[in-house]
Amino acid sequence: MTQKKVELLSPAGDPEKLRVALEYGADAVYGGVSHFSLRIRSGKEFDLTSFGEAIEYAHALNKKVYATVNGFPFNSQLGLVEKHLAALAELKPDAFIVSTPGVIKLAKKVAPNIDIHLSTQANVLNYMDAEAYADMGVTRIIAARECSLKDLEGIKKHLPHIEIEIFVHGSMCFAYSGRCLISSLQMGRVPNRGSCANDCRMPYEVFVENPEHKTLMRLEEVPGEGTYLFNAKDLKLSQHIKEILDSGVIDSLKIEGRTKSLYYAAVTAKTYRKAIDDYYEGKFDGAYYESELNTLKNRGYTDGYIVSRPFEKEGAQNLETAMSDGEYQVKGFVPEDGLFFYCKDKIYPQDEIEIFLPFGKNVELCDNDIGRVYQKEGKTMISFKKIVTESEKELPSVHSGNTNKIFLPTAFPKYSLLRKKDD
Numbered sequence: 001m002t003q004k005k006v007e008l009l010s011p012a013g014d015p016e017k018l019r020v021a022l023e024y025g026a027d028a029v030y031g032g033v034s035h036f037s038l039r040i041r042s043g044k045e046f047d048l049t050s051f052g053e054a055i056e057y058a059h060a061l062n063k064k065v066y067a068t069v070n071g072f073p074f075n076s077q078l079g080l081v082e083k084h085l086a087a088l089a090e091l092k093p094d095a096f097i098v099s100t101p102g103v104i105k106l107a108k109k110v111a112p113n114i115d116i117h118l119s120t121q122a123n124v125l126n127y128m129d130a131e132a133y134a135d136m137g138v139t140r141i142i143a144a145r146e147c148s149l150k151d152l153e154g155i156k157k158h159l160p161h162i163e164i165e166i167f168v169h170g171s172m173c174f175a176y177s178g179r180c181l182i183s184s185l186q187m188g189r190v191p192n193r194g195s196c197a198n199d200c201r202m203p204y205e206v207f208v209e210n211p212e213h214k215t216l217m218r219l220e221e222v223p224g225e226g227t228y229l230f231n232a233k234d235l236k237l238s239q240h241i242k243e244i245l246d247s248g249v250i251d252s253l254k255i256e257g258r259t260k261s262l263y264y265a266a267v268t269a270k271t272y273r274k275a276i277d278d279y280y281e282g283k284f285d286g287a288y289y290e291s292e293l294n295t296l297k298n299r300g301y302t303d304g305y306i307v308s309r310p311f312e313k314e315g316a317q318n319l320e321t322a323m324s325d326g327e328y329q330v331k332g333f334v335p336e337d338g339l340f341f342y343c344k345d346k347i348y349p350q351d352e353i354e355i356f357l358p359f360g361k362n363v364e365l366c367d368n369d370i371g372r373v374y375q376k377e378g379k380t381m382i383s384f385k386k387i388v389t390e391s392e393k394e395l396p397s398v399h400s401g402n403t404n405k406i407f408l409p410t411a412f413p414k415y416s417l418l419r420k421k422d423d
Contacts (some may be wrong), residue, residue, distance in 0.1 A: 004251075005276070006245055006250060006251060006276060007028055007064075007251060007252040007253070007282060008025060008026050008028070008074075008252075008255075008269065008272055008273055008276055009026065009027065009028045009029065009030060009066070009165065009251055009252050009253065009255065010022075010025045010026035010028075010029050010030075010064055010255050010256040010265060010268065010269045011030060011031070011255060011256065011257045011258040011260070011265065012029035012030060012031035012047065012065070012265075013030065013031065013045055013049050013257070013258035013259055013260070014045030015032075015045070015053070015054050015263070016048070016262060017033060017258075017262055017265045018054050018057070018058070018065075018260055019057065019415065020266050020269075020415050021266070022057075022058060022061055022063055022130075022269075023238055023266075023269050023358040023359070023413075023415045024146070024265070024266045024267075024269035024270040024273065024359050024366075024415070025269045025272070025273025025274075025358075025359035025360075025416065026063070026255075026269045026273070027064065028058075028064035028065065028066060028094070028252075029058065029063070029064075029065055029066070030065070030066040030067075030068055030086070030097060030258075031046060031051070031054070031065070031067070031068060031256075031258060032046065032051075032067055032068035032069065032082060033046045033047060033048055033051050033067075033084075033088070035071060035080060036068075036069050036070075036071040036073070036077075036080075036084055037068040037069065037071065037089065038329065041183050041255075042406075043358070046093065048087055048088075049089075050088075051067070051091060052082065052091040055092060055093055055193045057090050057091075058233055058405055060124045064094040064095075065093050065094055066093060066094055066095045066117060066166075067083060067088050067091075067095070067096050067097065067292070068096075068097045068119075069081065069084065069088070069096050069097065069098050069103060069120035070097050070098055070099040070103075070121055071099070071105070072099060072100060072121075073100075073102070073103065075368050077095045078102070078106070079104060079354060081106060082106050082109075082110060082143045082341065085103075085107055085110045086110045086111070088111075088112055089111035089114055090161075090223045092114075093114065094115065095112075095114060095115035095116065095117045095139070095140070095240070095423075096099060096111070096114055096115070096116050096117065096122065096409065097117045097118075097119050097142070097169050098116060098117070098118065098119060099118070099119040099121040099122050099412050100122070100393040101133075101136060102397075103196075104116055104118075104133070104136050104138065105119075105136070105204065107320070108136075108137050109264060110251045114345060114385050115139040115140065115400060116137055116138045116139060116140075116143050117132050117135065117138070117139065117140040117141075117142055117144055117163075117165065118138045118140065118145055119142055120142045120143065120145060120167065122142075122144075122422055123144045123146075124141050124143060124144055124147075124155075125143075125144050125146065125147055125151060126151065126154070126155070127154055127155045127159060130155045130157055130158075130159055130162060131158065132388050133161050133173050133256050134161075134269065135365060136160055137348065138162070139162070139163060139166055139216050140163035140164070140166075140251070140252070141155065141160065141163070141164055141165070142165045142166075142167055142254065143164060143165065144171070145157075145167055145172065145235070145304060145305065147166070147305065148305060148306060148308070149244065149249075149307060152164055152166070152247070152249050152250065153247055153249050153379055155249075156248075156249035160189035163252065164249055164250055164251055164252075164253035165249040165251060165253075165254050166244070166249075166250055166252075166253065166254065166305075166306065167235060167254045167255075167256055168235070168236075168237040168238070168241075168253045168254065168272065169234075169235055169236055169237065169238070169255045169256065169257075169258070169272065169293070170235055170255055170256020170257045170260075170268075171232075171234055171256055171270055171299075171349065172232040172234060172236060172261055172304065173232065173233070174301065179295065182199045182200060183260055184242070186199050187199060193392055194414060199230075200230035200231060201228070201230075201231050201299075202228075202231070203223050203228055204228075204230075205218060206218070215352065217378050217405075224251070231299060232299070232302075233298075233300040233301055233302040234301055234302070235256070235297050235303070235304045236296045236301040236302070236303065237253075237302075237303055237306060238272065238289035238293060239273065239286060239289070239290075240292070240302065240303060240306060240307060241253075241275045241276065241278075241284075242279055242284060243307070244306065245276075245279050253272060253276070254389050255269070255272065260407065261297075261330075262333065263330045263417060263419075264296055265295070265358065266291070266295070266324065266358075266415070267292055267295060267296055267356075268296070269359070270356075270358070270359045271288075271289050271292040271293055271326075273359050274288065274289070274359070275289050291359075294326065294327050295326045295327050295328040296325065296326045296420070297326045305363060327421055327422060328354075328419045328420065328421050329345050329420055329421075330344045330345060330418070331343070331345045331346075331347055331351075331418040331419055331420050332344055332345075332406070332417070332418035333415070333416075333417055333418075334413070334414060334416040334417070334418075335405075335414065335415075336378050336414045337414075338408075338410075338411045338412050338413060338414050338416075339407070339411055339415075340390060340405035340406055340407055340408060341405070341406050341408055341412075341418060342380055342403070342406070342407060343398045343399060343400055343402050344418075345399075345420075346397060346398070346399045346400065347384065347387065347397060347398050347418075348386070348396075349384050349386055349387060349396075349397070350383055350384070351383060351384070351385075351420065352376070352381055352383050352420075353381065353382050353383070353418045353419065353420050354379050354381055354382075354418070354419050354420065354421075355373070355379075355380045355381065355382055355412070355416060355417075355418060356414055356416065356417040356418070356419050357412075357416050358413050358414075358416065360413055361413035361416075362380075363380060363410065363411075363412050363413065363416070364410050364411070365380075366409050366410040366411075368409050368410075369385060369386065370384065370385060370388065370408065371383055371384040371385050371386075371408075371409040371410035373409060373410055374384070374385060378386065382408075382409070384409075387406060387408060388406065388407045389404040389405065390404060390405040390406075390407070391404070
């Protein structure tokens with residue numbers, strides 16, 4: 001019997017990121033419309049029209065789109081949620097991602113033929129909870145991040161028909177499976193309604209008070225230990241792909257990050273696509289996965305709890321910084337026409353810039369008046385001899401504020417990226 005290949009599921013924060021994620025190797029994407037999607041910022045990037053067009057685009061590629069309706073509604077919002085589900089159902093997404101029993105009930109009423117995936121926000125950790133949701137009509141459990149692989153094996157053993165999805169990359173929440181009130185208390189922004197202010201990423205000063213005479217004293221920071229008390233490192237499970245897939249119980253590997261950059265969508269999709277394909281081909285290229293994921297901005301990396309319990313885990317927090325820069329700077333982005341690029345960071349003639357290509361795509365090597373595309377140390381590079389806009393104006397250099405299309409020396413695959421390692 002042929003082994004069913006695990007799905008790679010990427011975030012789709014807006015229409016462009018959706019297309020990029022699919023082009024760089026994702027089998028499916030997830031995104032939403034409105035604040036019911038638990039990501040207010042990314043939810044505003046889609047309306048019903050553009051989300052419907054995105055679903056049609058993905059389906060034309062034989063890929064899937066899951067619609068997020070995973071917020072926690074109040075009584076006053078239930079009617080709005082039902083109308084929202086009905087409107088989304090007309091667009092024919094491949095599944096709804098929901099968090100609460102009530103929304104599951106509404107989804108089954110409004111669109112009984114659309115699969116229901118249970119959000120990680122529902123905190124499923126055991127087979128009894130999974131069974132209860134399966135009885136309601138849920139077809140896939142998106143496991144709580146606190147689950148271990150052994151826990152998931154137990155769920156699959158009792159419920160072999162239920163699909164299991166896990167997060168393999170992205171931000172980790174300080175609170176238990178996202179159940180946090182810090183942002184709500186400090187900023188009035190409710191995390192479980194899609195507007196988390198990421199207060200856990202901020203630095204804090206610590207004070208003590210003497211209850212006898214109310215003296216307030218600021219505690220001095222120990223040099224090198226920092227004050228980012230709540231800041232969790234980012235999840236990265238590329239190094240555990242083999243043991244995860246060897247278990248035979250995981251159906252989908254999910255990347256977090258609807259509000260992250262287009263470059264993040266491309267790099268994570270391409271890296272985990274290669275890791276998955278390498279697994280099925282009996283290969284492992286850990287150095288490649290590590291080097292690519294280190295090009296991204298991150299808070300330091302942790303392997304989370306998939307191979308160890310939360311209370312056994314050390315080194316899962318970054319106490320020194322909220323976010324570190326990645327090793328690379330994005331210099332340009334190639335739109336669908338493939339003949340030009342948009343500048344994202346300053347470029348001068350003779351700069352040596354790496355071409356980051358969509359999964360499985362290549363570019364023709366060339367040497368002409370515009371520039372040269374060549375191989376160097378196993379990487380495909382570009383160096384411009386002159387910088388010429390679409391209107392044929394030659395520039396001494398180009399900077400991110402310039403919105404003109406800039407000529408490429410040869411046609412590139414759509415959504416290619418130009419990047420350069422920081423000095």
